[in-house]
Amino acid sequence: QSVLTQPPSVSAAPGQKVTISCSGSGSNIGNNFVSWYQQLPKTAPKLLIYENNKRPSGIPDRFSGSKSGTSATLDITGLQTGDEADYYCGAWDSSLRGVFGGGTKLTVL
Amino acid sequence: QVQLQESGPGLVKPSETLSLTCTVSGGSIKNYYWSWIRQPPGKGLEWIGYISYTGGTNYNPSLKSRVTISVDTSKNQVSLNLSSVTAADAAVYYCAEGLDHRRFDFWGQGTLVTVSS
Numbered sequence: 001q002s003v004l005t006q007p008p009s010v011s012a013a014p015g016q017k018v019t020i021s022c023s024g025s026g027s028n029i030g031n032n033f034v035s036w037y038q039q040l041p042k043t044a045p046k047l048l049i050y051e052n053n054k055r056p057s058g059i060p061d062r063f064s065g066s067k068s069g070t071s072a073t074l075d076i077t078g079l080q081t082g083d084e085a086d087y088y089c090g091a092w093d094s095s096l097r098g099v100f101g102g103g104t105k106l107t108v109l
Numbered sequence: 110q111v112q113l114q115e116s117g118p119g120l121v122k123p124s125e126t127l128s129l130t131c132t133v134s135g136g137s138i139k140n141y142y143w144s145w146i147r148q149p150p151g152k153g154l155e156w157i158g159y160i161s162y163t164g165g166t167n168y169n170p171s172l173k174s175r176v177t178i179s180v181d182t183s184k185n186q187v188s189l190n191l192s193s194v195t196a197a198d199a200a201v202y203y204c205a206e207g208l209d210h211r212r213f214d215f216w217g218q219g220t221l222v223t224v225s226s
Contacts, residue, residue: 002153035213044216045216097167097169098146102153
């Protein structure tokens with residue numbers, strides 16, 4: 001059972017937009033930054049978003065993040081088949097540990 | 110760009126100690142936080158702990174009694190020891206670098222550890 005809650009799967013057609021949600025509590029998302037990671041099949045996770053809405057160098061602006069209260073969302077616009085992956089949200093928790101969501105599998109139909 | 114490479118035994122016997130090393134190339138260990146994260150086959154990510162460039166550590170409370178993370182700046186390596194392993198510790202183990210302990214900017218490719226006698 002993951003501390004942060006994500007939908008197990010989402011899907012959308014190429015070119016469309018998809019939103020992945022991440023729900024937590026006041027002990028994590030509510031009082032800390034959220035990060036998002038993309039894990040392509042059989043590869044290591046890769047940082048997509050940090051500090052709620054910032055993109056590392058090289059991450060396209062098709063990927064955007066936001067946070068409100070104890071929830072966060074990752075938006076992906078202009079979907080491409082290469083975006084098919086598992087997406088994880090992560091945050092620091094007041095119990096002094098890093099916590100993740102269970103992951104969301106994105107299918108581009 | 111920094112590259113991280115995990116290494117260590119792919120098979121560990123139950124009750125023994127899992128020992129992994131993360132070798133950092135293309136950058137310095139200094140001024141960053143170094144975390145270990147694991148992923149059981151087909152499952153999600155679990156944070157194990159981190160060590161700062163000053164040597165300070167913080168571990169997942171669920172693993173704290175069994176985990177030690179250390180750094181060797183002369184070798185540019187970060188190490189993970191997990192004692193008294195069971196089948197539940199079988200996973201791909203990743204090391205990751207971050208500008209602070211709350212995020213993981215770069216990840217190694219991961220190394221699969223199986224626990225079996």
